[in-house]
Amino acid sequence: MPRELFEIYIRSSDRFHHLLSVANAAAAPSVCRTSQVDLILMDVMTELGHSGLDAAEEIKRQFPHVKIIIVTSMPEYSWLERARKIGVDSFWYKDGQKESILDLMERTMAGECIYPDETPLIHIGNTTNRDFTQRELEILKELTSGDSNTVIADRLHISVGTVKSHIQHLLEKTGFRTRTELVSEACSLGIVVRNTIREY
Numbered sequence: 001m002p003r004e005l006f007e008i009y010i011r012s013s014d015r016f017h018h019l020l021s022v023a024n025a026a027a028a029p030s031v032c033r034t035s036q037v038d039l040i041l042m043d044v045m046t047e048l049g050h051s052g053l054d055a056a057e058e059i060k061r062q063f064p065h066v067k068i069i070i071v072t073s074m075p076e077y078s079w080l081e082r083a084r085k086i087g088v089d090s091f092w093y094k095d096g097q098k099e100s101i102l103d104l105m106e107r108t109m110a111g112e113c114i115y116p117d118e119t120p121l122i123h124i125g126n127t128t129n130r131d132f133t134q135r136e137l138e139i140l141k142e143l144t145s146g147d148s149n150t151v152i153a154d155r156l157h158i159s160v161g162t163v164k165s166h167i168q169h170l171l172e173k174t175g176f177r178t179r180t181e182l183v184s185e186a187c188s189l190g191i192v193v194r195n196t197i198r199e200y
Contacts, residue, residue: 002071002094006041006101013102023047025055032063039067039109041101042088044079045193053079057086067108071101074190075119075129077137083115090114122189125174125182129191132170137192139166143183144194 003021010018016039020031025046031037040059042052056068069090070083083091090108092101093116107114122129132140142152149167153160167179176182186192 002043002073006071009102015102015106024050025052026050028052028055029058029062032059032066037063037066039069039105041069041071041105044070044072044074044076053082053086053088056083056088060087069104069108074193075122076190076193077119077129078141080115080119091116093120122191124185124189124191125176127173127175129189131173136166136170139163140170140183140186141192143167143179144187144192 003023007018007021010016019035019037022028022031023046025042026048028040028042032040040056042056044052046052046055052070056070059066059068064087067089069092070079070088071092071094072079073094075093080091090104090113092104092114104114119129129137138156139152142155145152147155149160149163153163156163170182171177171179174182174185176185183192187194
């Protein structure tokens with residue numbers, strides 16, 4: 001639905017020409033190789049689990065002149081940082097407004113890099129996503145893997161006791177009784193996304 005809306009918005013504008021839409025981000029680099037592309041609106045989560053951020057990184061490496069705007073409705077904390085790291089030009093949380101996306105496209109093409117200051121405010125249990133520390137968010141994302149505290153500790157190069165402490169703080173802040181409840185709600189709200197998309 002968002003892709004269809006974007007198509008309608010772009011076709012109704014005299015500022016842009018809609019070239020092509022693809023459902024799977026993995027196809028985007030090949031489109032750049034075969035067509036004259038100036039700007040890409042790229043979602044993060046696309047069909048078959050392919051990451052728009054992975055595709056954006058490949059495109060920026062091969063076609064640095066192509067402007068990319070990441071668009072998403074998910075407040076996943078790590079995506080903003082990843083997008084900046086790989087050189088994505090702008091980042092936009094979908095609000096469904098025609099003029100806001102067209103304005104963002106125009107400003108991006110003019111050379112501006114437009115990013116939100118922070119992820120959208122999401123209430124979870126007795127708190128919000130902005131009340132979590134960076135390390136707590138990292139632990140919360142790691143919990144989506146279903147791995148043990150020991151495995152998570154090894155992956156993050158911290159002690160098992162530190163992992164347990166962060167989990168306890170997360171439970172205290174949110175009011176959830178178990179890590180399963182916590183992770184289920186955090187994933188449902190999009191605060192963290194299960195580690196099915198390859199990260200760098």
